[in-house]
Amino acid sequence: MNTERPEPKQRSAPRFPVNGNPIRIYRIDGSNSVFDATCKDIAVGGLGANLDRISAPGQLFVGEIIEIEFLNREVDKFSARHQARVVYHNSDEYGFEFLDLLGTCIPE
Secondary structure, eight states: OOOOOOOOOOOSSOOEEEEEEEEEEEEOSSSOOEEEEEEEEEETTEEEEEEOTTTOSSOOOTTOEEEEEEOOTTTOTTOEEEEEEEEEEETTEEEEEEEEEEEEEOOO
16 A cells, blocks of 8 residues: 655645634625634635634635635734635645735724
8 A cells, every 4th residue: 555645735835823813704696694613724825724613614626716804913014805815625624826916995
């Protein structure tokens, strides 16, 4: 039996751990579904997160376009939603690729 692990995929940018910052994920398909999640790591091109299984009324699908809001104002002082694509899904772990880093401002 082959016990060697495959080489990890080469990353286009380094990832940085963010120690569980809360985020909120919005479906933009008209269903108005909202998911609470915890950010694991972030990079220039996207982030990794764990969805809260209790708040998640379903799952997100690879290829789906969503919006992400950082709930920690130390991370995102402008209270913006950032468009992203789901690029990875395994159990409650998800990977997201940012599509629009400028985001859409949310009035507070």
